[in-house]
Amino acid sequence: MKKWIFIILVFLCLIAWFIPFERSIVFTETRVQKPVQHFLSLKSDNEFQLIFTHSIHLTDVEESYKVLSTNEFQLLAMKYTDVAIGMPGHAEEGQTLDYKDGVYTLQYNDAKLEKFTLHIGNVDYKLNLQHKGEIIPLKKHLIRGKSYLVTVQRLSLYDKMKGVELDD
Incomplete structure (x- = not known):
């Protein structure tokens, strides 16, 4: 009898080890044979910001995102101080642009992304992810x-052990 209980417990532990349970923002290196996955567990807060220094203007840009229950990214807003090269100076359909205290805020009504690619430039400018007050x-x-490649995935304990946690 004890043998069967032990076998059942081992089996349940193995199942728990491989069942994806925790939603995470996953960064998967592209164009390599064996990509390394870096991840940030979302836990209860589904909003985050990417804050970077624009390589031409040398001013900060803040992009705000929300992770939806469909595992899509919803682009909420983008804040910046210069509308020259690469930064919108007017709102398009489904957007609103406000200017207050020297900051442009471009808000999106319904911009959703299944995934996006983030290039890590080889320059000494800021590129931060802010989540739950942590940078x-x-x-x-x-x-x-x-x-x-930036996606939202549910990760198992096994997936998390193979990857690299960003907020450790």
Whole structure:
């Protein structure tokens, strides 16, 4: 009888080890044979920001996202101070643009992304992910000059052991 209980417990532990349970933002290196996955567990807060220094303007840009229950990203807003090269100076359909105290805020009504690619430039400018008040410098965790596919996935304990946690 004890043997069967032990076998059942081992079997249940193995199942629990491989069942995806925790939603995470996953950064998967592209264009490599064996990509390394870096991840940030979302836990209860589904909103985050990418904050970077624009390489031409040398001013900060903040992109705000929300992770939806469909595991899509909803782009909420983008804040910036310069509308020259690469930054919108007007709102398009489904957007509103406000200017207050020297900051442009472009808000999106319904912009959703299933995934996106993030290139880690080989320059000494800021690229941070902010989540739950914590700032994670992505250039300290991800390889400069590489591109990463950013998705939302449910990870198992096994997946998490294979990957690299960003907020450790």
